[in-house]
Amino acid sequence: MRKLLPLLAVVALVSASAVAQSSSEPVPPKEMKWSFDGVFGTYDRGALQRGFQIYKEVCSSCHSLNMVAFHDLAGPGGPGFTELQAKAIAAGYKIPAEPNERGEITDERGNRLTRPGVLADHFPQPFPNEQAARANNGGALPPDLSLIIKARNGGADYVYSILTGFTETPPHGFAVMSGKYYNPYFAGRNISMPPPLKRGSVSFADGTPASVSNEAKAVVTFLAWASEPQLEARHRIGFEVLAFLLLLAGLLFLAYRKVWHDKH
Amino acid sequence: MAEHSSYVPGSGLTRWLDQRLPIIRLVNDSFVSFPTPRNLNFWYTFGGVLTFMLAIQIVTGIVLAMHYVPNSEMAFLSVEQRIMREVNYGWLIRYLHSNGASMFFLAVYIHMFRGLYYGSYKSPREVLWILGVFIYLLMVMTAFFGYVLPWGQMSFWGATVITSLFSALDQLVPHLGTSITTWLWGGFAVDDATLNRFFSLHYLMPFVIAGVVGLHIWALHVPGNNNPLGIDVKGPQDMVPFHPYYTVKDGFFLVLFIIVFLSFVFYAPNFFGNPDNYIQANPMVTPTDIVPEWYLLPFYAMLRSVPQKLLGVLVMGGALVSLLFLPWLDSSKVRSCRFRPLMKQLFWIFAADCVLLGFCGSQTADASWTIAGAQLPLVWIARLGTLFYFAFFWVLMPWIGKIEVTRPLPESIAQSVLGDGE
Numbered sequence: 001m002r003k004l005l006p007l008l009a010v011v012a013l014v015s016a017s018a019v020a021q022s023s024s025e026p027v028p029p030k031e032m033k034w035s036f037d038g039v040f041g042t043y044d045r046g047a048l049q050r051g052f053q054i055y056k057e058v059c060s061s062c063h064s065l066n067m068v069a070f071h072d073l074a075g076p077g078g079p080g081f082t083e084l085q086a087k088a089i090a091a092g093y094k095i096p097a098e099p100n101e102r103g104e105i106t107d108e109r110g111n112r113l114t115r116p117g118v119l120a121d122h123f124p125q126p127f128p129n130e131q132a133a134r135a136n137n138g139g140a141l142p143p144d145l146s147l148i149i150k151a152r153n154g155g156a157d158y159v160y161s162i163l164t165g166f167t168e169t170p171p172h173g174f175a176v177m178s179g180k181y182y183n184p185y186f187a188g189r190n191i192s193m194p195p196p197l198k199r200g201s202v203s204f205a206d207g208t209p210a211s212v213s214n215e216a217k218a219v220v221t222f223l224a225w226a227s228e229p230q231l232e233a234r235h236r237i238g239f240e241v242l243a244f245l246l247l248l249a250g251l252l253f254l255a256y257r258k259v260w261h262d263k264h
Numbered sequence: 265m266a267e268h269s270s271y272v273p274g275s276g277l278t279r280w281l282d283q284r285l286p287i288i289r290l291v292n293d294s295f296v297s298f299p300t301p302r303n304l305n306f307w308y309t310f311g312g313v314l315t316f317m318l319a320i321q322i323v324t325g326i327v328l329a330m331h332y333v334p335n336s337e338m339a340f341l342s343v344e345q346r347i348m349r350e351v352n353y354g355w356l357i358r359y360l361h362s363n364g365a366s367m368f369f370l371a372v373y374i375h376m377f378r379g380l381y382y383g384s385y386k387s388p389r390e391v392l393w394i395l396g397v398f399i400y401l402l403m404v405m406t407a408f409f410g411y412v413l414p415w416g417q418m419s420f421w422g423a424t425v426i427t428s429l430f431s432a433l434d435q436l437v438p439h440l441g442t443s444i445t446t447w448l449w450g451g452f453a454v455d456d457a458t459l460n461r462f463f464s465l466h467y468l469m470p471f472v473i474a475g476v477v478g479l480h481i482w483a484l485h486v487p488g489n490n491n492p493l494g495i496d497v498k499g500p501q502d503m504v505p506f507h508p509y510y511t512v513k514d515g516f517f518l519v520l521f522i523i524v525f526l527s528f529v530f531y532a533p534n535f536f537g538n539p540d541n542y543i544q545a546n547p548m549v550t551p552t553d554i555v556p557e558w559y560l561l562p563f564y565a566m567l568r569s570v571p572q573k574l575l576g577v578l579v580m581g582g583a584l585v586s587l588l589f590l591p592w593l594d595s596s597k598v599r600s601c602r603f604r605p606l607m608k609q610l611f612w613i614f615a616a617d618c619v620l621l622g623f624c625g626s627q628t629a630d631a632s633w634t635i636a637g638a639q640l641p642l643v644w645i646a647r648l649g650t651l652f653y654f655a656f657f658w659v660l661m662p663w664i665g666k667i668e669v670t671r672p673l674p675e676s677i678a679q680s681v682l683g684d685g686e
Contacts, residue, residue, distance in 0.1 A: 067349060147542040229349060230348075237530065242527065246523065252519055256516045259512045
């Protein structure tokens with residue numbers, strides 16, 4: 001009987017997947033309005049700071065943010081922390097230390113030596129390597145979030161939909177695999193990430209109600225900035241450059257008319 | 265055309281230089297006093313646009329190469345972290361370069377279709393056309409090598425798919441294709457050695473392109489420009505000096521083109537890109553759909569439409585090689601489609617066919633259209649499209665030229681432009 005169980009499970013899985021075939025296609029992401037959309041789009045500073053809080057208190061326990069440095073938090077076009085605030089944030093993180101004067105990187109009990117972070121450091125990784133990350137997450141690898149908004153079809157809308165898409169109940173006959181969660185926006189609809197955001201998972205310093213959708217909006221804004229930290233400069237310079245070029249085009253058109261007036 | 269040089273050295277120094285190296289005379293005769301048909305329209309400005317884009321790609325590329333690290337462990341980070349976040353204005357240079365590639369191809373396709381429409385490949389400009397086809401082939405190779413360099417998922421898997429095409433030769437001679445593929449890779453998979461050689465070649469090829477562009481302009485300046493009427497120039501009344509007439513006209517249209525280009529760079533820099541390329545290359549994870557950049561999609565559709573691998577590769581190569589024979593496949597005496605009613609329709613059907621093939625290439629291999637309740641697999645649309653592509657060059661063009669009744673050609677360019685014989 002023991003040996004039959006896995007066989008039965010396979011049969012059940014195959015028949016279930018035959019039913020689920022049509023319902024495992026992901027649902028198109030929700031269409032949202034973002035502060036950083038459009039020609040004059042900028043990041044909502046409040047959302048960036050709230051989003052940073054969510055990354056720090058929720059996401060960072062599994063997801064790295066390798067390409068972002070602490071000084072970026074105080075940089076132009078970013079969350080708008082002061083340099084002192086960014087220094088304090090960095091100092092709150094434990095960074096794997098450089099070898100000490102005896103050339104050691106571990107203490108006598110074999111633990112990795114650490115030091116407080118400084119502005120030049122990047123966000124530390126939650127796991128020392130891919131194997132450790134997988135071992136802690138049921139075999140799945142939580143992706144690095146530095147580029148996540150640009151690395152997914154649908155961008156910010158997609159990540160928002162994933163974060164808020166856990167409430168929906170699977171259609172009748174859909175098999176949610178063991179250790180996975182139903183999320184209709186995810187390819188295959190079985191996602192390894194447990195629902196990360198709950199009402200009140202964080203308490204926002206600015207008094208914004210900590211609803212799931214507010215939390216998701218904030219962290220998506222923060223991740224959009226992490227993916228594209230130069231967006232505000234890009235939008236501003238682009239406007240100046242294009243305004244200049246339109247003027248130049250106008251002048252060139254007048255010159256063209258003048259030069260050609262008796263030739264056609 | 266340029267046998268009578270109008271250059272007169274203005275000073276003792278330029279006279280001295282002119283007798284030793286007449287370079288100012290060359291520039292003057294080629295780009296200042298060069299006699300040009302007076303009726304060139306908007307579509308003739310893309311030669312200038314392309315020269316500009318080549319310069320943009322070389323200049324931005326040289327700066328990117330200063331910060332890029334061609335190493336399979338570090339390439340992705342050197343682009344996404346160093347260039348995009350740490351280098352001053354690195355994001356701007358990178359987006360100029362990546363969108364510049366798309367704009368370069370947009371311009372070259374307009375330039376090629378313009379040549380096709382006005383019969384610019386016909387005698388005496390066959391060599392000019394063939395050199396252009398070579399430039400296009402070099403551009404395709406350069407773009408392919410360049411796309412691999414950021415070492416994202418699509419870089420890696422695109423490189424794997426394209427280089428593996430050579431393994432189809434195994435069907436002719438056992439191990440021949442596999443040996444070539446291994447030789448191209450410098451190993452048994454796309455890896456560090458592949459990335460390094462692609463970087464080297466990507467840096468080399470633009471200068472080869474620049475050389476062939478020099479030949480292309482030389483071959484243009486011997487017979488002179490074709491024009492929208494497709495008739496030969498009869499005398500000075502048909503022409504104007506290049507400067508100021510075409511410098512100002514090309515300049516105006518170039519600025520319009522730059523406005524389009526920079527609108528993408530500043531407001532939709534990832535419009536032409538694939539999100540998968542923001543994920544670092546991972547040989548253990550194949551993306552669900554491997555698609556090339558938009559400018560190669562029609563050829564990708566042709567490749568996929570043939571179920572046999574070697575034949576598919578030959579069809580794709582044949583589509584490119586067919587372009588080289590165009591001057592001799594067109595049997596018509598008249599150049600411009602303005603006076604060729606049948607060819608004009610055929611031209612637009614051909615253009616639509618290329619767009620359709622591009623669309624087929626962008627869809628998944630098993631995609632289908634539902635028309636009036638019937639399922640029509642896209643691969644069959646691509647097959648018909650491929651068939652038409654080849655029929656256009658090898659059957660319709662030779663045939664149409666023989667049966668077509670062309671409209672009467674105007675006396676001269678001047679008469680056509682001014683409405684009378686002046």
